[in-house]
Amino acid sequence: MASQTSHSHEHHIVPTSTYLLTLILLVLLMLATVWAASFNLPAIGPFSGTVVNQMVALIIATAKALLVIMVFMGVRWSSTLAKLWVASGFVTLILLFGILGDYTTRHYEHQHGWEARPDGSLPRSTPDEEVVPPINANDLNVKIRQ
Amino acid sequence: MSAITNTSDHGHDSALHHQFEDIGQQNDSYIVGMWVFLSTEVMFFGALFFIYTLYRWNYQLDFYIAHEHLDVKLGAINTSVLLFSSFTMVMAVQSAQLKRRLHVIGYLLTTIVCACTFLVIKYFEYSSKIADHLYPGAGFATDAHAAFGAHAFEAGKLAVNMNHAQLFYALYFGMTGLHAVHIIAGILVILALIRLWVIRAKSVTLDYIPTEMVGLYWHFVDLVWIFLFPLFYLMPKPH
Amino acid sequence: MSFFNFPLAPPQASNIAQAYDPVFYALVALSVFFTVIVCAGVILFAIRYKAGTKADRSRPMYENLPLELTWTIIPLLLGLVMFYFGTALFVKIKTPPKNCEQIFVIGKQWMWHIQHSNGVRENNTLHVPVGKPVKLTMISQDVLHAFYIPAFRVQMGVVPGRYTELWFTATQAGEYHLFCNMYCGTQHSEMGGKVVAMDPKDYAEWLSNGGQSVAPMSMEQAGAKIYAKVHCDNCHGAEDTLHAPSLYGIYNKRRIFADGTSLLADDEYLRDSIIRPYDHITAGYGETMPVYQGQLTEEDVLNLVAYIKVLGTPIATTPTSIVNRHSAPTAVSPTNESSALAANAVQANTPDPDATPTRRVGSPAVGAVAAEGRNR
């Protein structure tokens, strides 16, 4: 059995300075993302400014996450097997985001009758008898809850 | 291979469990096991992040206005606190590698203090939401002006759909709440670890791996917050 | 198609079913082919190479790339061919043509509300013309449902909060099953009814009659029929006769009876006099009229009274009776589909005591389906 294990108890001790530097980098990145969020960034190509803003925030977040994973969690120094399993969760997560493929390729909009009332009360809590005149032609005024 | 160990011989090392051949194999197993567990956690939070992404993408303006009630400063402070706690945690692991017992205990205690600070700040954030009736469910705020002030209006007209705002707060409480549950679990685990270090239990003092495992968990909790922060607190206005 | 009492295939009654069945049977053929290969192979090998039998076991094979590739690629190709046909069929099912007859469907626990484009409404029964593409626009009021017509091979989820679509062209007149095929609660299995595919001419007539196969009558017309049927006119004529007083203009007149009392001839009096004539015999007449208690239904009596009230005046032909309340014609003459839907939606909100089928206790024949049986 021992043949297959890379003996990790000859462990790698990372100097404090590395950790401290990482922490400083992380805090700086955090400040950078707050700072970047205070601007309305311009649109780039097909992406609207909103998307660009969000992309910047997420790229910084990913950078921070990578720092934490690589340095703090020590993946940089761990076995290939551990690296594979680190990746597996995130890869599967990307597959999960494949669900978005459905929402981007179909009409996804709720009909009016289904939204809760403008006064904020949930439609299911309104009395049955109440008949609300149609808001527009497409309104079905469906009763939500008996 | 070389190592043919008799089963009756559990080795000289009392930290070694009977099913393993040697401590290296055991350590490797623990670390890999922890990572496999963390990949489960990635999917656990991942599904929530997906739901958030979908609804956010559909109701951008409503989510933006709803998010204006969150306090970026408190969020940033909380992020720093968690980042710092990650640092103290990693220092605890390093001290464990160097077998500096008191350092380990000190760093772990600092981590717990950070975690508690985080929770206290979270408590104040939650109470300000609850005070403004921004908790999801039947009692959700109906008056957009009272809840979001001028943000709720654009060109004199109501711009926010309170239903979608409620969805935002449902996800906010759901995701940060689940994260807080992980923090609380982390505090308990770290407390248990501190106790083991205090009583000089061989299971932790002989090898740094148990400390490292708790560390991995704690960094993961930090990791989740690293994404929660920009997604909830730093929304760009749709433009 | 059936084998003795075992039906083997559902009726093929729409253009989609015609496109569907070849793909289905091709898949059946493919499945039978592979099942036979595997079963025959396994049984053959099990017998041939049973331990103890003298069989050639020399040069056993453990890896053989060409062979592996053969049974990787052949199923893959066959699969892709079937995928192509399946997808082509799917695209056909999902793309309604432009010139569809529009029908709107609302699903709710546990019934289907159906609204035709001219405003005619029905429950749990869908009338469609043969030979004309029909598009259903559907939405749910509560939970998920699915609108499923096996004979047409069409099915589509009915989702709360969103419109979904379904289209088909019926090809054969007849009545077919309609099911809700998404579990929706206690009476899920009774949320269904039938689809009636009609000749386009019959359908047009059905639509213009407000959802009935024959034009509905006014109460007075119906009363006149009964008046003739039970031969009231044998005795009650335009003038008072020896046997009976005239009923012309009798309504709201004071009647004087044999015992000297008198009553105003209101609705109640007229009804009483039909079913129990001897209670109040008009002065001057004997007990000659038959007692109609139990002979006429309440509905008949109502219609009869309505007719008696207008005796001698021209009869209105506008239907005032609602024989079939679910298919009540409306005054809406829609200019476009959405305003029709909106107008009907308002009606959908008015309280409808029959809207939810009665809870079934014991006997199966009570419920939405039975209630709608007379809708044709």
Add this chain to the structure above:
Amino acid sequence: MSSTVIPSGELGQQAEESNYLNVKHTIASWLLTGDHKRIALLYLVSTSFFFFLGSIAAGLIRYELTSPAGVVLESETYNKVFSSHGILMVFTFLVVAIPAIFGNFLVPLMIGARDLAFPRLNLASWYMYMTGGTLILAGMIFGGVDTGWTFYTPYSSMYSNGQVTMVIIGIFIAGFSTITTGINFVVTIHKMRAPGMTWFRLPLFIWAMYATSLMMILATPVVAITLLLVVYERTFKLPVFSPELGGDPVLFQHLFWFYSHPAVYIMILPAFAIVSELIANFSRKRIFGYHFVAFSSLAIAGLGFLVWGHHMFVSSQSMYESIVFSLISYLVAVPSAIKIFNWMATMYKGNIRLQSPMIYAIAFLMIFTVGGLTGLFLGAAGTDIHLTATYFVVAHFHYVMVGGTMLAFLGGLHYWWPKITGRMFSDGIAKVNAVIVFVGFNLTFFPQFIVGWLGMPRRYHYYYFAPEFQAYHIMSTLGATVLGLGFILPAFYLTMSLFTGPKAGPNPWGAHGLEWETSSPPPTSNFTETPIVMDEVYDFDPVSDHAKDLKDIEERNRRRSEEGYCGSEDDN
């Protein structure tokens, strides 16, 4: 594989004195054990219990459907019964059974380890499973749940009045038990293999178990959080998945099937695992195309994550996404086809011993082929439109789940029974039982294909409006009776074998594999000495085997007749 065990005296005699069953006898020694073999037995007892309850529900359903207007149940009760059947069978039996019983028992034995990597976690996962199962049962007793095992929103979250919350929390906890089991397997397979046990010397059982664990770990958390959100909705009346606040009910289905389609493979891959072992060992031949079979397991696991949408062709999912899912569904059929053909090719020129486990394996091959092929009808988006959610689907997944998983489970139970208990059962009765199961199964579920094609929707209590379906339902109920007999019989004759069966010895089937190198039942630490593997996996030689077999059979028959053993053992 004939690994070379460094000889250290008489293996069998040593084990006689102490094995994992007789080492301690207190109840605490069972309930607090860290021994993977004892935990496997705990699982065997508990999953059998839940399977029994689920079968009773199945029986009730079949009985109720003999009449178009129902027989004894009210619709509400019927809905609770079929929901209980689904929930119990899926979450407390199918997903758990083979990995937790045979996986637990065999993974360390097959790779030459002393135990799983985390024995205490393993025990904890049994307790999680029991807690979850108890909560599920409690929910069913105190109010019941009528949502079906799929818990589609908004019915489950806003409308159903049953104990949905309790049952969902039970499933949530039981889900974590499968996750921890998966973690344990992955680490064990990676880190605890005996010296010389390289990846390509692993039995195919281990490969399939690894693929299963992969899906358990990565898919289960998604359904856990999704179901938790349903509880969140129910508790706070907060629609995340219903449209009142702009949520989308279809999103629930996406997330649910993101788990539940891989879950289908979590159920069937362990069956492949067992069948690979059975076919190789009873054909006395190395599995044909070992690498293909091994990697097809991983391919199924990988592609299994990409096909969830084929459950949603009529759920108002986008047409384009449906087509993509349909295509990938066709691709995932290929690895299964590879497995079937490779198993067939293994039998070719083998030296096949038609003992009871092999009969089960052959029945599996035939039934699973039908189950897999009918999947093509449902994977093609066009044909699925008419068939989805009808009895065709019911028949299809029962062909895979019952005809596949259940038959493999029974085959595995018979095959490893002597290893688990140290006793041999009567092979003759077992073979008769295999035939009973095969006949009963087909009689139960084949008519459902036809009635589904005719348009009988699933989850229907009544079909009085369509009496033409009745004949098929009656056939199906008759078959279910036979099938029920086939499930009850093993409980008797296997239990009997504990008391009357002859001692099995370390390797009663003459099989290859590390688990057969140790005594039966194995000692607590599995091997007296860590084995060193030098030979390839399934290292049979059919030709010389054949000659040896003939002599062995003769010898055994002679001995048996002398001892007066009355089981029919002359099948070879």
